[in-house]
Amino acid sequence: MTELATQRETGGNGLIAEEVLGFQRNMTRRGIIFSFTGYISEGILKALGDALRQKIRLESTDNKTVNRVFSVFVEQVQNIIRYSAERIEHDAEPPVELSSGMITVGSEKGRFFVICGNIIAREDADTLGGRLSELQGMDSEALRRFYKEKLREPPDEGSKGGSIGLIEIARRASEPIQFDFEHLSDEYSYFVLKAYI
């Protein structure tokens, strides 16, 4: 074995593979198909969305489930892109618009789940929590009515249409959506939304 090869296997960085493998195995154990953390753009949404569709189609899942998972994924990622408080905007050509957050898709006991997490302004947490609690209490028929009602209304101030996106997520989920907040500072909270399909 050459000196170089030995170095590659153990030399100084020998723990990296163990650490990364451990990290990956931990994710696999949790049923995670993929997880993305960092700055998300519409281009990343497209690329991850394509990979997601291919992956769940391969698992011979019926079309209905593929479409539902995909729809929940798109709405969650677009929520991060539009509402994350951690964002970079630049008027370059083409314009740069990146928002930070985390998106995870996995399966557990034969059901898919989609989780998103991102930082929001702490002052928005109560409004968002209130909206989501309201959705949790609705059955599928009530959600269908509510979605329609919101479509007829002009969008809420500053919502960029996001309230309809949350209803779409709740409609495609097979049980009430879960959400939580972790207060980070006086200014910011971390918001998590999980939907089983």
Add this chain to the structure above:
Amino acid sequence: MAAMEPIRHEATDRTPEVLFDFAAGQYRIAGESYPEDAASFYGPLTQGLRQAVEARASDSLEFSVEMIYFNSSTAKALMNLFQILEEAAEAGMGVRINWCYHEDDETMEEFGEDFSEDFAHADYRMCPTS
């Protein structure tokens, strides 16, 4: 007034095929829709339809929607288009809407039924295909 030029868009990965032939009164949106910016994609379509209706660019019109998947911002945009169509029908224009979907696609069927509720004057038809 000069005839309004049609709007034609080829389908892309994230936006549907569009044909708005104002003078012929033929309109079609087909495919998948989850644009990066729904307002900039659908804004000109909404504006074009509104102008065509106001200018009576055609005596009657037929509007076909053949979607496979659309996101919530697209749903909002479709609603805006439909409101213009219903107003035109109420004002006496012959308006027919075809909501086309695959017969196994419950999601698109449900959306079609829900949109139908807002039409009292336009001739709204559900068109399942196999």
